[in-house]
Amino acid sequence: MDDQVGPRELGEDWTSRLAELVAGSPVNLVSRRDRGDVRRLHIDECVLVASALRLRPGARWMDLGTGGGLPGLVLAGAFPGVSWVLLDARAKKVDQVRSFATALGLANVEAVHARAEDLWSDRTATGGFDGVISRAVGSLEHTAALARGFVTTGQIVSIRGPRAVQEVERFGSSADDLGLLVDEVVKIDGTIRPTWLVRMRGQGPAPADFPSTRRTLLRSTRGGASDGPARA
Numbered sequence: 001m002d003d004q005v006g007p008r009e010l011g012e013d014w015t016s017r018l019a020e021l022v023a024g025s026p027v028n029l030v031s032r033r034d035r036g037d038v039r040r041l042h043i044d045e046c047v048l049v050a051s052a053l054r055l056r057p058g059a060r061w062m063d064l065g066t067g068g069g070l071p072g073l074v075l076a077g078a079f080p081g082v083s084w085v086l087l088d089a090r091a092k093k094v095d096q097v098r099s100f101a102t103a104l105g106l107a108n109v110e111a112v113h114a115r116a117e118d119l120w121s122d123r124t125a126t127g128g129f130d131g132v133i134s135r136a137v138g139s140l141e142h143t144a145a146l147a148r149g150f151v152t153t154g155q156i157v158s159i160r161g162p163r164a165v166q167e168v169e170r171f172g173s174s175a176d177d178l179g180l181l182v183d184e185v186v187k188i189d190g191t192i193r194p195t196w197l198v199r200m201r202g203q204g205p206a207p208a209d210f211p212s213t214r215r216t217l218l219r220s221t222r223g224g225a226s227d228g229p230a231r232a
């Protein structure tokens with residue numbers, strides 16, 4: 001759509017500052033072995049993800065399972081006209097994300113502490129998102145099931161690792177059950193580790209049997225969910 005815009009340039013100072021905040025946090029926001037190189041392993045990847053997106057100013061997006069604010073803080077910096085809800089189930093992480101947003105001068109971020117599934121019942125707060133993005137929260141099925149409750153015809157973008165194409169092949173019938181269509185599977189060039197975006201779109205309101213579908217999916221994919229920021 002032609003009213004969509006690309007990201008603005010964030011600049012070295014801004015991205016380095018974010019890397020310092022994440023690496024220096026007393027809360028473990030990335031794995032210990034990644035701490036020395038947060039900039040290259042995490043921030044740069046999110047900047048490249050931002051460059052693959054075109055978003056509508058005024059839109060409302062969520063980063064589901066934002067952890068230390070990835071990719072949400074980068075996207076909020078890159079798309080200042082979009083409002084961002086950065087959601088995580090861990091209160092300590094959400095507190096960190098809120099303070100990082102202030103330190104980085106981001107006025108378009110709301111850091112929310114909740115489990116995604118606990119917000120589903122509040123349809124006014126949920127179905128109205130233009131999009132949900134998520135990185136390293138679990139399998140493609142798990143991520144899609146968690147995110148589905150927040151969109152009607154909006155997008156779901158899952159940032160995946162090297163097995164993205166096989167994951168999408170396996171995902172087929174679950175996507176139908178969830179009322180989602182996979183629009184596109186895109187490789188992001190230039191990242192330090194293979195990175196793919198799986199873009200899906202809600203095909204209308206969540207199906208009538210959605211709660212039970214979701215529960216089944218979440219049960220069957222729970223093994224794929226991770227609490228640490230290892231990428232799937």
Ligand code: SAH
Pocket residue numbers: 029064065066067068069070071087088089090093114115116117134135136137146225226227228229230
């Ligand atoms: N996206 C970040 C963090 C990945 S770790 C990054 O790429 O670095 C996964 C995060 O998802 C954890 O912080 C965990 O608390 C959060 N999470 C897992 N399941 C969740 C759920 N059901 N609702 C909200 N947050 C969840």
